[in-house]
Structures are given as C-alpha cells and as structure tokens.
Amino acid sequence: MTHEKATDHLARTGPAALWERLGAALYDPFLARGERLGMSERRAALLSEARGRVLEIGAGTGLNLAHYPATVEELMLSDPVIPMAERSRARVAESESRRGLHVVEAPAEELPFSSASFDTVVSTMVLCTVADVEAALSEIARVLRPGGQLLFIEHVHVQGTRLGRWQLRMAGLWAILAQGCRCDRDLVSAISSQFDVRVASPAEWTGMPALVRPLVVGSATPARVARHGSWAHHAADRTDQEVATPSGSPVEVRR
Numbered sequence: 286m287t288h289e290k291a292t293d294h295l296a297r298t299g300p301a302a303l304w305e306r307l308g309a310a311l312y313d314p315f316l317a318r319g320e321r322l323g324m325s326e327r328r329a330a331l332l333s334e335a336r337g338r339v340l341e342i343g344a345g346t347g348l349n350l351a352h353y354p355a356t357v358e359e360l361m362l363s364d365p366v367i368p369m370a371e372r373s374r375a376r377v378a379e380s381e382s383r384r385g386l387h388v389v390e391a392p393a394e395e396l397p398f399s400s401a402s403f404d405t406v407v408s409t410m411v412l413c414t415v416a417d418v419e420a421a422l423s424e425i426a427r428v429l430r431p432g433g434q435l436l437f438i439e440h441v442h443v444q445g446t447r448l449g450r451w452q453l454r455m456a457g458l459w460a461i462l463a464q465g466c467r468c469d470r471d472l473v474s475a476i477s478s479q480f481d482v483r484v485a486s487p488a489e490w491t492g493m494p495a496l497v498r499p500l501v502v503g504s505a506t507p508a509r510v511a512r513h514g515s516w517a518h519h520a521a522d523r524t525d526q527e528v529a530t531p532s533g534s535p536v537e538v539r540r
C-alpha cells in the first residue's frame with residue numbers, strides 16, 4: 286500500500302489545505318451526537334488514568350482537553366494538520382488552567398520529543414488515520430518512560446461479520462470522505478505487536494456511522510524485548526543512537 290508521508294500535512298497548500306480546513310471546521314459538529322450519547326463520558330473514564338507528563342497524539346480540535354484530571358503535570362497536544370492544531374490552541378486559550386499546556390504540529394510517526402520523556406501517551410481515534418501505524422506505535426513506545434502507558438480509544442475493523450465485510454468494501458471511499466481515516470484496520474493486533482495490552486474492551490461509538498462504530502478501549506505498555514540476556518524496554522532501543530549487536534559491536538538504530 287502506498288501512503289502519503291506523515292509530514293506532508295505540514296506543507297499543504299491549495300485545495301488540499303482547504304479540504305483540511307473544512308474537515309477541521311466540520312469535525313466537532315459531526316461528532317456532537319456521538320459525544321452526547323456516550324463518547325464524552327468514555328473519554329473522561331479513559332483519561333482519568335492519565336498521569337504525569339502526558340502526550341496526546343492526533344489531538345484534533347482538542348475534544349479531550351476538558352477531561353484530563355487536574356493532577357496531570359504537563360500536557361502536550363500534537364497534530365500534524367494545522368487547522369486542527371489551531372482549534373486545539375483556541376481551546377487551550379479558553380481553558381481555565383493553561384499552565385503546562387502546549388500544542389505542537391507533529392505527526393505521530395515522527396514525534397519531536399526525547400526518548401523516555403512521557404508518562405502517558407493518549408490516542409483517541411487516531412491510529413485509524415496515521416499514514417504508518419507501525420511507525421507511529423514505535424514512536425509512542427520510544428517516547429514513553431519505563432512504566433509509562435498508552436491509553437487508547439480506537440475504532441476498528443471487526444472480522445467475520447457482515448459489517449466487517451462492509452468495512453473492507455467501503456474503506457477506500459470512507460478514507461476519501463473522512464480525511465484519510467481507515468475503517469479496515471485491525472488495531473488491536475497492531476498495538477499488540479509492539480505493546481503488552483493490559484486492557485482492550487469492546488465498545489460502540491453510538492451516534493456515528495456504522496463503519497466506525499466498533500471501538501476498542503484500553504491501555505498498553507511498551508513490550509519488553511529480550512536483549513543481551515536481560516530484559517529491555519523497546520523505547521530504550523531507540524533512546525540511544527546505537528545499540529550493541531549480539532557480538533558487541535554497535536550498529537546504528539534506524540529512525
């Protein structure tokens with residue numbers, strides 16, 4: 286599958302930029318019914334688990350902002366789509382407590398943050414849209430501190446059902462209409478390939494089109510990998526510019 290580069294958003298001009306602006310303007314009204322019918326509550330329940338220094342990827346218009354507990358020390362909202370980031374920024378400006386709140390334009394596949402620098406990463410309905418799910422997850426694992434966790438709500442493909450077959454059939458058209466969002470991704474498997482999934486509960490995004498209604502809500506920690514006879518954190522592999530090979534000689538880590 287060919288994908289646009291994650292950083293392409295940051296350089297959009299002409300009709301593509303207009304389309305993104307329209308998408309950002311319509312986003313909150315499009316989600317409003319679903320928020321009233323349970324998504325808002327679901328966000329609050331998930332985010333009550335957020336701790337310490339928090340990074341939210343694909344923060345969109347900032348719908349999660351109101352739901353973070355006051356105990357969060359610092360909150361970084363990121364999104365590569367400039368009109369989305371602008372809306373987040375406006376929400377931050379209106380919020381009562383602006384201390385420790387930041388908005389940054391960046392794709393999840395290339396996070397401009399040091400390794401092991403966050404206690405929590407939040408992703409709500411974002412892995413459906415990122416250009417490269419594997420790269421985004423590996424970046425999330427890299428920026429999480431040991432013991433840190435990914436909190437997620439994602440809409441997913443359901444296999445072996447009539448709806449699942451529709452999700453496969455309609456995925457291309459849906460992606461065109463919904464700014465790159467894919468309704469055919471098995472995101473639990475994708476997350477499990479790099480994380481230890483602690484919780485993954487099925488849920489339904491009531492009030493939204495059937496294609497994106499099946500949700501999974503949960504938390505995960507970066508998987509630990511065996512290295513040099515001891516256990517190491519995935520993130521630690523990418524913290525350094527180099528890691529030792531089994532023979533002991535250093536090799537460059539692909540970024």
Ligand SMILES: C[S@@+](CC[C@H](N)C(=O)[O-])C[C@H]1O[C@@H](n2cnc3c(N)ncnc32)[C@H](O)[C@@H]1O
Nearest residue numbers: 291343344345366369392393409410414415416
């Ligand atoms: C369906 S919206 C979800 C917004 C928000 N997280 C929420 O819960 O309402 C998907 C978001 O992912 C953002 N996005 C698109 N490509 C991305 C990428 N490569 N990395 C991170 N976010 C991306 C979009 O700009 C959009 O804001």
